[in-house]
Amino acid sequence: MNQQYSSALLERAVDEFAKLPGIGRKTAMRLVLHTLRLEVGTVDSFCHAIQNLRHEVQYCKVCHNISDTEVCQLCSNPQRDASTVCVVANIQDVMAIEATMQYHGLYHVLGGVISPMDGIAPSDLEIDSLVERVDAGGVKEVILALSSTMEGDTTNFFIYRKLAHNTDVKLTVLARGMSINDELQYTDEMTLGRSLINRVPFTGN
Amino acid sequence: MNQQYSSALLERAVDEFAKLPGIGRKTAMRLVLHTLRLEVGTVDSFCHAIQNLRHEVQYCKVCHNISDTEVCQLCSNPQRDASTVCVVANIQDVMAIEATMQYHGLYHVLGGVISPMDGIAPSDLEIDSLVERVDAGGVKEVILALSSTMEGDTTNFFIYRKLAHNTDVKLTVLARGMSINDELQYTDEMTLGRSLINRVPFTGN
Numbered sequence: 001m002n003q004q005y006s007s008a009l010l011e012r013a014v015d016e017f018a019k020l021p022g023i024g025r026k027t028a029m030r031l032v033l034h035t036l037r038l039e040v041g042t043v044d045s046f047c048h049a050i051q052n053l054r055h056e057v058q059y060c061k062v063c064h065n066i067s068d069t070e071v072c073q074l075c076s077n078p079q080r081d082a083s084t085v086c087v088v089a090n091i092q093d094v095m096a097i098e099a100t101m102q103y104h105g106l107y108h109v110l111g112g113v114i115s116p117m118d119g120i121a122p123s124d125l126e127i128d129s130l131v132e133r134v135d136a137g138g139v140k141e142v143i144l145a146l147s148s149t150m151e152g153d154t155t156n157f158f159i160y161r162k163l164a165h166n167t168d169v170k171l172t173v174l175a176r177g178m179s180i181n182d183e184l185q186y187t188d189e190m191t192l193g194r195s196l197i198n199r200v201p202f203t204g205n
Numbered sequence: 206m207n208q209q210y211s212s213a214l215l216e217r218a219v220d221e222f223a224k225l226p227g228i229g230r231k232t233a234m235r236l237v238l239h240t241l242r243l244e245v246g247t248v249d250s251f252c253h254a255i256q257n258l259r260h261e262v263q264y265c266k267v268c269h270n271i272s273d274t275e276v277c278q279l280c281s282n283p284q285r286d287a288s289t290v291c292v293v294a295n296i297q298d299v300m301a302i303e304a305t306m307q308y309h310g311l312y313h314v315l316g317g318v319i320s321p322m323d324g325i326a327p328s329d330l331e332i333d334s335l336v337e338r339v340d341a342g343g344v345k346e347v348i349l350a351l352s353s354t355m356e357g358d359t360t361n362f363f364i365y366r367k368l369a370h371n372t373d374v375k376l377t378v379l380a381r382g383m384s385i386n387d388e389l390q391y392t393d394e395m396t397l398g399r400s401l402i403n404r405v406p407f408t409g410n
Contacts, residue, residue: 006278006299007271013258016251021239022232029297034226035255036262036271043259046221047252053218054240054248066212066241073211092234094211 064109064126066091081105083140089113113151114158122158131162134169144173269314269331271296279311286310288345294318318356319363327363336367339374349378
């Protein structure tokens with residue numbers, strides 16, 4: 001035991017908290033002292049929630065989003081438009097798009113993007129299952145909604161080639177352009193150029 | 206269930222993390238997704254460490270520091286000077302003083318400072334037990350090591366009066382003055398004034 005700590009239990013709890021990303025030893029200590037002031041039941045329910053999630057986590061067998069059931073709530077919702085599939089890198093992206101309330105189709109969660117630097121190959125991602133899903137029919141549009149980075153663009157292009165044999169499906173990509181409330185003079189030239197090329201008819205809203 | 210989350214288990218885990226101080230929902234989500242990538246055993250040992258601490262935590266019956274045993278390692282260490290007792294507000298203060306490696310006596314953890322604003326009265330703190338401990342004999346010096354705030358000063362004065370009947374014990378307080386590496390011109394006048402009044406003989410180090 002580190003002589004700084006008067007309790008091995010305390011030290012172990014601090015060690016465990018400090019393993020979490022973005023949490024150093026000072027913050028870990030603060031969190032541990034906070035848990036000491038909580039009721040025993042509150043601490044137990046915190047731990048149970050985390051253990052339950054880790055032990056019982058499932059991924060939807062259709063879209064690979066995190067789910068409590070074999071097929072997730074989105075995929076099994078008859079009110080969602082099953083002919084549109086939005087391809088995203090991870091589950092936070094699903095939440096970001098759902099938060100816009102502008103999308104009513106389904107998703108396909110890749111589990112990342114192709115990144116040779118990080119050793120992530122196409123086979124590590126849910127790309128084959130996407131192709132199977134599209135080839136099974138019923139999908140009219142696949143929206144590529146990946147980050148506008150080198151890796152995102154590479155992944156977009158890879159999927160584009162993988163789906164090229166299927167001429168029934170329309171492949172679209174998220175619009176790139178100025179953000180809402182951006183000042184034109186401070187917009188970078190790549191973005192501004194893309195905004196010009198992809199200009200759309202003005203409809204008054 | 207909030208429609209933003211595709212899993213109630215996920216939502217509950219995020220809710221629990223977000224209850225911790227200084228952790229918002231975005232950070233909570235990041236921590237939860239991190240735990241999902243960990244081995245089941247790693248998550249279990251994280252939770253066990255926290256639950257073990259909360260269930261088995263003890264406070265030393267002499268100094269009230271957190272401890273794994275009835276009397277803590279510091280109080281039961283014969284190499285520590287039992288005639289000096291350093292009064293601190295909480296266990297982080299013990300760790301801060303231990304880290305200086307300049308103190309070899311024992312501690313007395315009050316559990317806070319007197320603060321009418323926060324509803325903390327002297328009876329909420331381990332002040333009576335301090336007086337008993339000093340009156341039991343064997344203590345030659347009590348060092349008041351509280352923060353130099355209004356509440357700390359109030360608590361110091363309260364303890365001073367409580368121990369006034371015992372003329373055998375020397376009561377000292379931490380030196381207040383310029384911090385190491387402070388620029389004189391930027392030191393506040395209260396601190397600079399105290400530094401002047403409490404000037405000490407120059408010994409060359």
